[in-house]
Amino acid sequence: MTTLLRRLGRDTLYVLVSFPLAVLSFTVVLAGLATSLGLLVTLLGIPLAVLTLLVARGLAVVERARLRLLDGADPAPAGHRRPTVGGWRGLLQRLRDPQSWLDVLHALVAFPMAVLTFVVVVTWWSVALFGLTYWVWVRVLPPDEGEGLAWLLGFDQPWAETVLTTLVGVVFALTLPAVVRGCAAVQSGLARLLVANPALAGLRREVSTLTASRAAVVEAGTTTLRRLERDLHDGPQQRLVRLQMDLAAARRRMGDDPAAADLLVEEAEVQVQETLSELRALSRGIAPPVLTDRGLPAALASLAGRCTVQVTLDVALPDGTRLPDAVEEAAYFVVSEALTNVAKHSGARTCTVHLWRDGTGQEPQLHVAVEDDGVGGAHPAKGHGLAGLRDRVGGLGGTLDVQDCPGGGTRLEAVLPCA
Known part of the structure; x- marks a missing residue:
């Protein structure tokens, strides 16, 4: 019961506060758009339009905070694009931000929805409270002349008006949580669609x-x-x-x-x-013909044969398996750079190259691991030789990890999606 009352209070407060906010948003944003459109020929409309977008963005921030208070869950991030330059070009970049225009659309569309939900919630609360308390304060009202609810339904008994009004209040009170929840859900659903859409946030992250x-x-x-x-x-x-x-x-x-x-x-x-x-x-920076003609295992065998350190190949790929060209080239350069570092810097005596394909996840992945028994200390940060490998692997949506082995040496592992 306590949870139901708390939910009812939050929903009611959300809907009631939505009305003045919607009036403010609709008035300010519509006036800003109309004025900026009228001043567009003088170029003053551009900064005014950007200012209107920023106001709509601020109102959207308030709406996301209200969604957080309503459901207790963090809404999806806004995902506004930040301008990369200043001046007029920066203003134009802000005008090309899709989320800013969604904020403007929410400010305009939320107004009629807020009016409708506000009227419904206020009406339901008023009828429920009126009906449940009618028997208390009807005593101080002047007597009616037969134009009440009972008279309309054809009842002439003096107690009929009180009973019918109380029954109506009970019905509205029982349906009040569901009606208010529905109004809050409609209002919050519109906000989540336009200013806190998780699907759009996911698409923005993917695009980024x-x-x-x-x-x-x-x-x-x-x-x-x-x-x-x-x-x-x-x-x-x-x-x-x-x-x-x-x-x-x-x-x-x-x-x-x-x-x-x-x-x-x-x-x-x-x-x-x-x-x-x-x-x-x-x-070594150019894909060799053996990689194109015979595949990745043969190319890795050629690399291992030229390395000055003893290299053991552990290839767990079926014979004749061919992967996408970009994946094979990236795996080849990972092993090539790793073996070069092993020969020049690690002081290792032996090295092992592991190659296997993992298809248990959502998409098949190629794993390439190079282990040595040297002194360790390799690091893929900027300024080191492995930084270019991380960029190459990351460009294909993969990851590159470098770790020092417990007993000494280094393990470099690259994971490449090969769907």
Whole structure:
């Protein structure tokens, strides 16, 4: 009973307060929109329209707070887009915010709904209280002349008016919680649809995630391309220029100084070997043909064969399994970068690469884990070599985790959705 009365009080207060708030919102927002539309040709309408949106946004904040008090649950976040620039462009970005216009729509549509629910709730409360207390204060009323409820129904007894009015009050009192709850549900449902919609909040989060993933992919690709261009310019290109100069000098000395020419040719051979080594190192940032032709397991076997540390492959994929190209390339680069770090920095003697596919969740996922017995200390923060891997994996909606093993060494695990 206490819970029912508390619920009835909250619903009644919510509906009654909705009416003056709806009047205020409707008046201010409609006046702001009309004035800004009239001043639009003078450009003063744009800041006034933005101010109107901000007022509607503030009223929506109040409505979400009222929803929290009504149900005790946090409503969905508003999800307004923040302008990324200032000045007129920032004002235009605010005008393109969809949630701001939903706030405006709520301020306009909630007014007739608030009037209707206010009238219904006040009427139900008035009739219930009037009927239940009629037998008390009817004694002080002047006697009627047969135009009451009993007279309309054809009853002539003096007590009939009191009994019928009390029965009507009982009926309205019994239905009062349901009617008030329905009015509050209609009013709050409209608010949840426009200013606190969990479905819209979920879509906004998904769009934000996809936008961040796209930015991460673009950033990772741009970073890789710039590094490749810089390394080609600073390494193989310079060596090839020197190689050309050495060969030209050797050809000039071939006739008069064969010994010096032989020395230049030997130096040219060294330059060729160093250039080939640098080109092989740079090719780690490019997907090899074996990955495209034979698949991920064969490409990982090729990586393991070139690594200077003993590598054990644990591939739990059926023979002939092919995954999406982007997933295979990301997994390949994760293992390639991890093995490079193991060989250069970890001081490890052995390393194990695990590869398996997990299809128990909502979508199949590819797990790639690289473990070593080195000194540990790897970190995927900005400024470290693994930061680009995190961006690449995150661009596909995956995760990259780096942990120090209890007995020493590092475990790097990437999880890639492969649906």
